[in-house]
Amino acid sequence: MKIKSFASIATKYEAIFFDAFGVLKDYGGLIPGIDTTLRMLDEAGKEIFILTNDASRSPQALAARYQEQGVTTITPDKIISSGMLAREYIRYKVKSGAVVYLGTANSAHYLEDLGIQCHSIKDIHLDDADQYNALVLLDEEGFDWNHDLSKTINLLRRKNLPVVVANTDRTYPVSRHQLNIAIGGVANMLEDIIGRRFIRFGKPDAQMFLFAYEHLQQRRTITKNKILMVGDTLHTDILGGNKFGLATALVLSGNTLPDHYKFLINSTGIIPDYVCESAVMEQ
Amino acid sequence: MKIKSFASIATKYEAIFFDAFGVLKDYGGLIPGIDTTLRMLDEAGKEIFILTNDASRSPQALAARYQEQGVTTITPDKIISSGMLAREYIRYKVKSGAVVYLGTANSAHYLEDLGIQCHSIKDIHLDDADQYNALVLLDEEGFDWNHDLSKTINLLRRKNLPVVVANTDRTYPVSRHQLNIAIGGVANMLEDIIGRRFIRFGKPDAQMFLFAYEHLQQRRTITKNKILMVGDTLHTDILGGNKFGLATALVLSGNTLPDHYKFLINSTGIIPDYVCESAVMEQ
């Protein structure tokens, strides 16, 4: 599979879905040239959405960061986060009562604007378990793992709650050589211990792509074969995009390194339609 | 969780999605009273769809069986099968070349009406591996497991093909006390051996529900909270319905037995909105 220039590919599609981390930005901030690229795509009339497994901040907060860095094309309505899907679930399926969450107060904004009562795992009493109607895993920060992860297990043993995971990623990078464990990794441990099925939202799940697709159709009718998904990770961005019927481009500016991409495509069986060095278009 | 009558629930919804096996029919044929129930729902103006993890026959062939048994309300356009999703994938993602399949000639109809060349695993030569652009697992019949499952592994070692599984079920019942292994069970073994990710279509995956939802919207605009998913299996029908944001009713006429449903709901954490003895409404 030969490496192509992103410019030569992008021109064939009417809408482009971007992963955020490893594609638009990395631990050092914005990837150089991405701001210009996004402006060029916008001027060429391409519809752009960002699909991110990030439920730690609202679309407003996420977009504000891009704006601060001069990327004026990224507005809150362009951002589709896994937290939005978790909120949809709670909206449709939890009619009453309160919700317990793992995460920071920032991440709880996803739930609070539904008008539902939300309590951090660190603040609840297990004797009140009957009051709660769902547990939502939003963010890996905001609670004490040593104490509150066992407390989560014991809450679920007291009451059989639906558990929603708003981020399927197991880790996220904090510098070139260091990762942090993300709430998706913690969720796998809790699910394994309690032996119940959690409800996960985030790439590669179809609902993430469907949500972006529906937002797109509200702006303009574009068929799936005119949409390109651009990502740096085979088993989230590319697998999910392929399964949903989109064209897919793997970029080598993040998780998947130039030396390994052929081996990884072959060993995973997850095959992108294109491979590009990055999502940057030269001026 | 108390058992309620299906009639008292159905009246609250504008559209009802039914699982087929264990809900409308079992190994003995149609569940008694289902034909009348479906006619009553139709007369009451409810939209009805059948969501089935069955890729062994076309919607036309599946509907014809219901018609022969006097269920005139079930026409081919009411049937959403996992085979239709596999066909969509091939339509969008395989532009050229031929496709290899595991299954009967009947199941291959899903692919043939795309105008693409289809070859059974039993007929191909591994030396021609370069000609093929996808492998589709449709049905557990139509080939020799002793020989052709190893042949499938060797095909995938020769060429890195996308693999599509058109039925996620691991077994299906053939009588009160006997099961057969389904292609979904075989797919798990092949995926485990080859170590690559297959693309699976079927409940509980969101795409199955999305496909039915899109078909529904073409007839009438109905929001998710006015749709009820009815099924006999927690981890396909109920999990998938819940995650997609539908109301869900577990019926005890199939896989999930009256003695076990409380234990199973508690141990899996998959919680339906309602439990009913069956989907039959009394006249």
Added chain:
Amino acid sequence: MKIKSFASIATKYEAIFFDAFGVLKDYGGLIPGIDTTLRMLDEAGKEIFILTNDASRSPQALAARYQEQGVTTITPDKIISSGMLAREYIRYKVKSGAVVYLGTANSAHYLEDLGIQCHSIKDIHLDDADQYNALVLLDEEGFDWNHDLSKTINLLRRKNLPVVVANTDRTYPVSRHQLNIAIGGVANMLEDIIGRRFIRFGKPDAQMFLFAYEHLQQRRTITKNKILMVGDTLHTDILGGNKFGLATALVLSGNTLPDHYKFLINSTGIIPDYVCESAVMEQ
């Protein structure tokens, strides 16, 4: 499977291996009558060993607890802990350098008496990764999960160390209704995230039974069919005992409740030779 009295079974065997938690003691302390039972077995000339997935304390410390509670038959040489197996591994396979551990200073005694340098994960610098030749997971206490679990992942990304898990249990009970997550549960999460194989010691692994068996043979030659393994957990005590060729007795005084044992035996396929209410023999 009918419930039998423990006395009627114990008399048939020359050696008895006991699980500790749920068999000899629970969160409330010693199970009433166990001290008399152990003394009667000792007087009847039975060889007794305790097999425990507990690496938080040395056999000396574990035996001291029993002694304090009046159980004079339990001396340190009767205790086979998973920590002893981890120590054996380090003794045979780590010839030089230092070892990093997750756990308390108490648990590190297993390694320190080998004369090897041991450092807690909380004290090391990742830049020194080259100095370390193994990572040992001993206990879930003694470090900050929020910070040090990600640090563990980053250590393993810096250097490819063998990782030894000295306790395969995922949880342990702290009261009738509450569990804590054990180091075995944490190990599963880390292994899943880093994608490498850890080396696990503890029941049901054969090496745990072998270690007890070898200790037994040093006292007296007894064949496997004259040894009874007594435990409260099917997938550790009973599975491991069966596989090693010992007779097995499930007791209902711990993990496995009287109401559920038939269902659990049937659904897991792990079949003990006997079931008893407890390991207590009436005087």
Added chain:
Amino acid sequence: MKIKSFASIATKYEAIFFDAFGVLKDYGGLIPGIDTTLRMLDEAGKEIFILTNDASRSPQALAARYQEQGVTTITPDKIISSGMLAREYIRYKVKSGAVVYLGTANSAHYLEDLGIQCHSIKDIHLDDADQYNALVLLDEEGFDWNHDLSKTINLLRRKNLPVVVANTDRTYPVSRHQLNIAIGGVANMLEDIIGRRFIRFGKPDAQMFLFAYEHLQQRRTITKNKILMVGDTLHTDILGGNKFGLATALVLSGNTLPDHYKFLINSTGIIPDYVCESAVMEQ
């Protein structure tokens, strides 16, 4: 990790355990020079055992093949097969009744010399399920997969039998580019479908190494640090040898290719003590 000559390593150990396939032989027959190597080791007074996950033939039949090819040092008592462990299990744990097996008549010899009745899955009637006290998976040949694998599932649904798997390998090579699915791969599918725990014998399990170790001690007392395990597969030979406390040498004449070994050691975390091109010593 640098590649060393096998001769330079072998000289440090008093006993050497060899994997068979990929070390002593491949699909083309004996690896050239192995006969001389084995004779040299024998003359140097090294104790030699062959540890093989092969239950398709008896040690007698396996040794006869080597003898026919001129390897006179390999006698039946040098061969430790996973079939021998399955036989030990049946000997200790199945006191009465008959045993059902999947495999050829050849593989059933492991059970028949216990004096126990053995019936192939293809010959039994499910209505007789009560007569059987164990199910043993010996070999992937000798029965009709299309029919008899579902029959196996239905047998286990009728009666809760202990299931023993006498070969943990998922595939075996039949030529340079072709694999066949082995009974270990089939066992994984059946276990996944029935949801029960099977009892597996074969590398990397400790019991395989223990069995060889016990046979060795009957000839001569040799400590673990004087035994070398030589194999071509990280997750069976090397993982098992390491965990049992033996020194381990990975050879590149089989499963693990010279181009990939560094990557595989790093990505699996299974670290051999040595790497050699092959187990052949130059004269």
